[in-house]
Amino acid sequence: MDALRVHIEHIWRRKWVVACIAALAVLGAIYTSLGAGTSYTGKSVLTIDSQARLPEQDVALARGYADTFNYLPYQDRLRVAAGIPDDVTFEAGTAASGPMVIIEATSDDSSTAESSAAAMAEAFRDDFNANWRSGRDRAIEDLEFERNEDLTALGSLPPEGPETALRTASANGIQDRISQLQADTTGQLRILQSSAGVVATAPSTARNLVLALFGGLVLGGVAALALAGVENRLTSRDEIRDHLGVDTLTEIPPGGSAAADRLREQRFKQLATIVGMADLPRPATIAVTAPRATDGTGQVAKAIAEYRAIQGEWTLLVRADLRGSDTDGEPAGVGDVLRNTHSISVEKLLQAGPTGHMRVMGPGAREGDSYSLFTRSRFAGLVALGRRAADLTVVETPPIVDAAESQVVCAGVDRTMLVIDKTTAHTADAKEACRLLTQAGVTLLGAVIIDPHTNADVSDTSGSSPHGTVKAFFKHKISGIRLTLGKSRTESSSDHTNPMEEKQILRRTAVPTEPAPVGVADELHLSSAVLSDALPPSSNGDHRP
Incomplete structure (x- = not known):
């Protein structure tokens, strides 16, 4: 049954090929019937x-x-x-x-x-x-x-x-x-x-159309399976186990309809539960990477951080893929931390997530080649910073085959999760990704199969239906009003904060019973002393600048 399901998925993924061949067969039958x-x-x-x-x-x-x-x-x-x-x-x-x-x-x-x-x-x-x-x-x-x-x-x-x-x-x-x-x-x-x-x-047009449609569908299905064999993609748990030797944690289906979105959300929750029950140290840091660039990496990383936060665990989503960031105009983020900027506002560095227990660190501004920033010591400092700010840090990593710095990222965390995009992942790329991870001494938590196609959410409403766009617009406005109210409360309590309280917040290592004060988190600045304290010392005993 699994093999049959895989074949059906191959055909369904290439349904336009099947439809085109069937349409050509029907048109040929019409032309032949009318001309004869x-x-x-x-x-x-x-x-x-x-x-x-x-x-x-x-x-x-x-x-x-x-x-x-x-x-x-x-x-x-x-x-x-x-x-x-x-x-x-x-x-x-x-x-x-x-x-x-x-x-x-x-x-x-x-x-x-x-x-x-x-x-x-x-x-x-x-x-x-x-x-x-x-x-x-x-x-x-x-x-x-x-x-x-x-x-x-x-x-x-x-x-x-x-x-x-x-x-x-x-x-x-x-x-x-x-x-x-x-x-x-x-x-x-x-x-x-x-x-x-x-x-x-006399030619029977109806009979010819039925036969042509049936023959076109059969021929189209054979063509779709042939294309799947030529593309050599990984689409099932068995294929991943056979070719990579890695167990699959879950399979994330595509969205688009109400039932599909509910199933997709359920699978994301199951994945977050697996991470929560895994034998990981606390605070923990996991990396999410893929063989090649795919939207699935960001979707998996965000879902893990969001659903762990919903259960009361402080989470930090670190978007460490700097290749898509602009050279200027980006909020402070990973690039600024790795460059060791002397004064970074946490209001700019750690953005509020979808839930109260989740924070997001964006990629930051890109200056030149991002590869030069990802040294072991610098990334270790970023991991230490994440451990002080959250109980679970999820690092969205550049694709391992395309970006050499991903080896540094995956080697510097507790576990790594490999995302397999079933619509684009080729077997050769996935094998190369596993080889690079093994070479770096990475411990794999498992693989996640995902079809990233889904309706755009609030942050990206392009391509969605008019109803979804209007709904996203109002949700965005309501979120903005809530953020403004939170900042007003922050300003009223900002005079009572001090550097010692700021450092204690960063060093939180257990899940707090109450959310951290919004005012303190918004007004916190990372001084060079705090960053130096998070970075490991160099060989001469001094902290790295």
């Missing part, structure tokens, strides 16, 4: 002379005669001999239980079909009987030669005697056989009915 007029089929019936054979033997012989007639080169020779036009088609068959050969001639003219069937039957009979008589005559000639030898020998023998009697009996026997051959017509063809009638046939 009424055809006429004339019949002529031949039978086989049978004097000394069983009826079953004659039926088998009739099938052989029909097969001989349907041999196209032989048929063309008969057509030329009978002077029949090239646009007339012929086909021979046999009766159900009789020694009869039925020749059918099809043409767009009734009289032509009738006359052509009769002419072709006569040509076939004459040609076949001529060959049959030629073989019989050769056999008679051989017998006559033997008989003449006996007669010649009798001329030199006495009238009576043993040898004379033997020669006479032999000559008489040969003569009897000659007479039998001359009288026997077994196996010859003769015309039983020269014209057995003409049947008019």
